[in-house]
Amino acid sequence: xxxxxxxxxxxxxxxxxxxxxxxxxxxxxxxxxxxxxxxxxxxxxxxxxxxxxxxxxxxxxxxxxxxxxxxxxxxxxxxxxxxxxxxxxxxxxxxxxxxxxxxxxxxxxxxxxxxxxxxxxxxxxxxxxxxxxxxxxxxxxxxxxxxxxxxxxxxxxxxxxxxxxxxxxxxxxxxxxxxxxxxxxxxxxxxxxxxxxxxxxxxxxxxxxxxxxxxxxxxxxxxxxxxxxxxxxxxxxxxxxxxxxx
Amino acid sequence: xxxxxxxxxxxxxxxxxxxxxxxxxxxxxxxxxxxxxxxxxxxxxxxxxxxxxxxxxxxxxxxxxxxxxxxxxxxxxxxxxxxxxxxxxxxxxxxxxxxxxxxxxxxxxxxxxxxxxxxxxxxxxxxxxxxxxxxxxxxxxxxxxxxxxxxxxxxxxxxxxxxxxxxxxxxxxxxxxxxxxxxxxxxxxxxxxxxxxxxxxxxxxxxxxxxxxxxxxxxxxxxxxxxxxxxxxxxxxxxxxxxxxxxxxxxxxxxxxxxxxxxxxxxxxxxxxxxxxxxxxxxxxxxxxxxxxxxxx
Amino acid sequence: xxxxxxxxxxxxxxxxxxxxxxxxxxxxxxxxxxxxxxxxxxxxxxxxxxxxxxxxxxxxxxxxxxxxxxxxxxxxxxxxxxxxxxxxxxxxxxxxxxxxxxxxxxxxxxxxxxxxxxxxxxxxxxxxxxxxxxxxxxxxxxxxxxxxxxxxxxxxxxxxxxxxxxxxxxxxxxxxxxxxxxxxxxxxxxxxxxxxxxxxxxxxxxxxxxxxxxxxxxxxxxxxxxxxxxxxxxxxxxxxxxxxxxxxxxxxxxxxxxxxxxxxxxxxxxxxxxxxxxxxxxxxxxxxxxxxxxxxxxxxxxxxxxxxxxxxxxxxxx
Numbered sequence: 001x002x003x004x005x006x007x008x009x010x011x012x013x014x015x016x017x018x019x020x021x022x023x024x025x026x027x028x029x030x031x032x033x034x035x036x037x038x039x040x041x042x043x044x045x046x047x048x049x050x051x052x053x054x055x056x057x058x059x060x061x062x063x064x065x066x067x068x069x070x071x072x073x074x075x076x077x078x079x080x081x082x083x084x085x086x087x088x089x090x091x092x093x094x095x096x097x098x099x100x101x102x103x104x105x106x107x108x109x110x111x112x113x114x115x116x117x118x119x120x121x122x123x124x125x126x127x128x129x130x131x132x133x134x135x136x137x138x139x140x141x142x143x144x145x146x147x148x149x150x151x152x153x154x155x156x157x158x159x160x161x162x163x164x165x166x167x168x169x170x171x172x173x174x175x176x177x178x179x180x181x182x183x184x185x186x187x188x189x190x191x192x193x194x195x196x197x198x199x200x201x202x203x204x205x206x207x208x209x210x211x212x213x214x215x216x217x218x219x220x221x222x223x224x225x226x227x228x229x230x231x232x233x234x235x236x237x238x239x240x241x242x243x244x245x246x
Numbered sequence: 247x248x249x250x251x252x253x254x255x256x257x258x259x260x261x262x263x264x265x266x267x268x269x270x271x272x273x274x275x276x277x278x279x280x281x282x283x284x285x286x287x288x289x290x291x292x293x294x295x296x297x298x299x300x301x302x303x304x305x306x307x308x309x310x311x312x313x314x315x316x317x318x319x320x321x322x323x324x325x326x327x328x329x330x331x332x333x334x335x336x337x338x339x340x341x342x343x344x345x346x347x348x349x350x351x352x353x354x355x356x357x358x359x360x361x362x363x364x365x366x367x368x369x370x371x372x373x374x375x376x377x378x379x380x381x382x383x384x385x386x387x388x389x390x391x392x393x394x395x396x397x398x399x400x401x402x403x404x405x406x407x408x409x410x411x412x413x414x415x416x417x418x419x420x421x422x423x424x425x426x427x428x429x430x431x432x433x434x435x436x437x438x439x440x441x442x443x444x445x446x447x448x449x450x451x452x453x454x455x456x457x458x459x460x461x462x463x464x465x466x467x468x469x470x471x472x473x474x475x476x477x478x479x480x481x482x483x484x485x486x487x488x489x490x491x492x493x494x495x496x497x498x499x500x501x502x503x504x505x506x507x508x509x510x511x512x513x514x515x516x517x518x519x520x521x522x523x524x525x526x527x528x529x530x531x532x533x534x535x536x537x538x539x540x541x542x543x
Numbered sequence: 544x545x546x547x548x549x550x551x552x553x554x555x556x557x558x559x560x561x562x563x564x565x566x567x568x569x570x571x572x573x574x575x576x577x578x579x580x581x582x583x584x585x586x587x588x589x590x591x592x593x594x595x596x597x598x599x600x601x602x603x604x605x606x607x608x609x610x611x612x613x614x615x616x617x618x619x620x621x622x623x624x625x626x627x628x629x630x631x632x633x634x635x636x637x638x639x640x641x642x643x644x645x646x647x648x649x650x651x652x653x654x655x656x657x658x659x660x661x662x663x664x665x666x667x668x669x670x671x672x673x674x675x676x677x678x679x680x681x682x683x684x685x686x687x688x689x690x691x692x693x694x695x696x697x698x699x700x701x702x703x704x705x706x707x708x709x710x711x712x713x714x715x716x717x718x719x720x721x722x723x724x725x726x727x728x729x730x731x732x733x734x735x736x737x738x739x740x741x742x743x744x745x746x747x748x749x750x751x752x753x754x755x756x757x758x759x760x761x762x763x764x765x766x767x768x769x770x771x772x773x774x775x776x777x778x779x780x781x782x783x784x785x786x787x788x789x790x791x792x793x794x795x796x797x798x799x800x801x802x803x804x805x806x807x808x809x810x811x812x813x814x815x816x817x818x819x820x821x822x823x824x825x826x827x828x829x830x831x832x833x834x835x836x837x838x839x840x841x842x843x844x845x846x847x848x849x850x851x852x853x854x855x856x857x858x859x860x861x
Contacts, residue, residue, distance in 0.1 A: 048738060049737075050734070050737075050738075069737070069742075070737035070738050071736075071737045071738075071740050071741055071742045071743070072742075074737070074738055074739060074740035075740045079738070079739070080738055082735070082738075086732060086734065086735050087732070087735065088727075088728045088731040088732050088735065089731060089732075090727070090730075090731050090795075091724075091727060091728060091731060095724060095727075095728075096728075098724065099724060099725055099728040099736070099739065099741075100739040100740075102721045102724070102725065103725070103739050103740040103741050104739075104740065107721045108721055108722065108725040108741055108746065109721070109722055109746075109749070110720055110721045110722055111716075111717050111720050111722045111753075112716055112717070112720060113720055113721070114716070114719050114720065115719055115720055115721045115723070115724045116719065118721055155735070155739060156738075156739075158739065159739055159740055289654070291783070339830065339834075342834070343833065349790055349794075350790075350833055352790075353787065353790050353791075353829060353833055354829075354830065354833055356783065356787055356829065357825075357826040357827075357829035357830045357833070358826070359826075360822040360823065360825055360826030360829070361822075361823055361826035361827065361830075363822060364820045364822050364823035364826070365823070367819075367820065368820065368823075476780060480661065480665065480779055483658060483661070484658060484661065484662055487654070487655060487658035487659075491654065517673050517674075518669065518670075518673050518674075520669045520672075520673065521666060521669045521670070521673075524662045524663075524665045524666045524669060525666060527658075527659075527662040528647075528659065528662045528663055528666070531651065531655065531658065531659045531662065532647060532659075535650060535651045535652075535655055536651075536652075536655060537655075
């Protein structure tokens with residue numbers, strides 16, 4: 001479904017992503033792991049168009065999306081959440097998700113119909129699903145950090161994506177919140193038939209949830225394989241897991 | 247034919263010099279604006295009014311003392327008057343707004359502009375004023391076969407002196423370095439235990455001082471009058487923008503572009519001379535959307 | 544929430560009816576001043592569409608107002624086209640120039656957006672100011688004829704009131720539409736908007752065209768009221784004033800800019816009678832506002848009376 005072929009990206013001479021490749025099959029849950037600064041977020045930004053790779057190509061559904069702007073990539077069915085809570089703070093929780101649903105329904109440009117009557121059901125379905133419906137009329141900026149992260153995922157769902165990309169969905173969350181979020185993500189994959197690509201620090205989560213794991217180190221892909229393969233890989237153990245596994 | 251060529255060449259030369267000396271005034275004013283913008287992140291709309299106060303103060307000092315001494319004293323005292331005015335405004339009111347919404351700061355400087363403009367009207371009235379440069383700056387010298395006012399040569403020297411002074415100040419003195427660091431990363435400066443509020447006060451007053459200095463320097467070449475702030479403020483803003491917000495050398499580059507296109511505009515198409523510098527700004531911004539030199543923003 | 548909506552509707556209707564009887568009871572001078580407030584209010588409202596709701600640094604909004612006013616003036620006095628054609632051409636000219644300038648500006652961010660707009664707008668001002676043979680230069684154009692039935696103060700007042708009301712309703716509908724909601728989202732977080740499939744620049748550009756169209760409508764009304772145009776209409780000082788009106792009244796509220804405009808115009812008129820230093824009074828007043836009513840006047844009242852700001856109160860009912 002998604003194929004990243006040997007992409008490179010440098011900032012002022014620093015190779016943030018240095019020949020990374022990735023393969024995501026339909027219906028899979030794929031994790032990208034790697035130490036801080038391995039280039040995971042940069043890789044995600046390259047896929048969703050916030051950044052453009054210096055070299056290499058990215059295919060989605062067999063179509064080249066390498067140089068498309070973010071909104072065009074989103075239209076093709078890739079939605080994402082960001083590492084820092086990235087919501088619309090002055091709008092209500094409801095409107096946050098509604099904006100995304102309206103965009104997906106191609107109604108963002110409608111000028112003369114009241115927005116209050118549009119996309120109500122779809123929006124509430126999503127809020128219901130992620131458990132934020134009781135806070136629908138709160139301002140997004142007033143939510144707790146954990147709820148803002150959930151809202152982020154809800155906004156991404158509003159796009160009815162085929163592929164959902166989550167950048168450290170549980171960063172900064174308490175253990176309970178983390179568990180709740182991971183259950184939510186697993187549920188989403190089943191109920192909404194989603195393909196999910198995410199990166200995460202917590203190895204337990206990764207090996208618990210992911211069907212395929214890609215390991216990044218200094219901006220390069222070390223290996224992509226099943227959790228079992230990754231666990232047994234010598235290179236990975238040396239570069240990354242070594243200390244923790246022992 | 248040859249004569250025509252000679253005239254054109256002479257005209258080009260003298261317009262270049264006029265443009266350059268205009269650029270020096272623009273630089274002195276806009277570098278002050280740029281400094282405030284860099285450190286406080288506030289477009290100080292009242293900057294032009296302070297420039298005007300500089301010119302009027304220079305007039306008052308000059309008429310009170312007179313002659314050569316009066317001129318030099320005016321150059322020294324007028325910027326100090328402006329600095330004092332800005333210090334009072336900053337410490338009494340402005341400094342209480344730093345934590346607030348950014349547009350509130352803009353609104354404040356607008357209010358300050360309204361108040362200062364009317365104060366100028368109350369103190370100096372609506373008449374046209376002028377001051378005279380000392381005798382040795384009067385008259386013209388012959389450059390490129392055309393006459394060029396001596397005072398403009400003085401301005402040509404003053405600009406680089408201010409530039410070097412400002413550079414030394416921000417690179418060699420402690421307070422200057424702190425102010426520069428605050429422009430780049432204010433949290434860090436606060437974190438190492440420096441009172442950021444006083445750094446801001448200092449930067450604001452220094453920026454306004456430069457506006458006053460510009461006003462005092464320009465005074466002998468123009469008629470000093472209400473409304474002289476309107477042109478300079480917009481020009482200074484545009485200069486700072488095309489140069490790169492908060493970048494002092496950017497202010498210099500921007501001033502040169504503005505001053506020279508302005509004076510060549512007069513040569514090429516006098517009726518629409520004012521169009522040229524604006525067009526230059528448009529071209530620069532389209533080619534380099536964040537200014538020519540590195541912005542501190 | 545439905546309750547506050549009803550209250551607002553009732554209040555607006557009462558206000559509208561009150562304004563209808565104004566010319567009958569107040570002297571001509573006051574009728575003129577209120578009409579002048581209407582024109583300025585529409586200008587400020589149109590600006591707030593992109594400043595308050597779109598978060599754009601629209602620093603030279605008057606350029607579009609002036610372009611429209613000059614278009615009307617020139618079409619009537621030089622081209623002698625029918626009035627209604629000229630009146631229609633004004634806003635369209637404003638929107639076209641808005642599109643052209645906006646097309647360049649949306650590529651730049653924040654302050655650079657504003658500065659590029661000031662440069663481009665000042666180019667237009669310079670043309671109007673120096674092109675004596677066409678625009679009359681700094682004298683402007685005076686004695687522009689308008690149709691008889693709106694040439695008196697009273698009749699122009701009614702015409703302006705009706706056009707203003709229609710424009711306000713249209714703007715309100717637009718703000719409440721998906722377009723308006725999305726516009727606020729682009730203001731709050733353009734990056735996130737891109738990531739949910741919104742073409743932010745295009746959205747902003749459409750907002751600019753709408754905003755400059757209404758600025759153009761305001762320009763037409765100005766010509767009808769004053770029957771003259773002059774280059775100050777295009778000067779950046781006026782743009783700054785209008786910007787301040789939005790901040791003054793409260794730029795996150797729908798009606799805020801109207802209050803701001805009413806304050807500025809009445810200050811200039813009534814304080815101007817007593818002292819030539821009315822801007823000093825305005826300056827002091829502004830400083831008091833900054834320190835005591837930071838949300839703007841309208842924001843203050845909304846907070847006080849418990850109604851939510853319009854940016855917050857849409858989003859559907861259960």
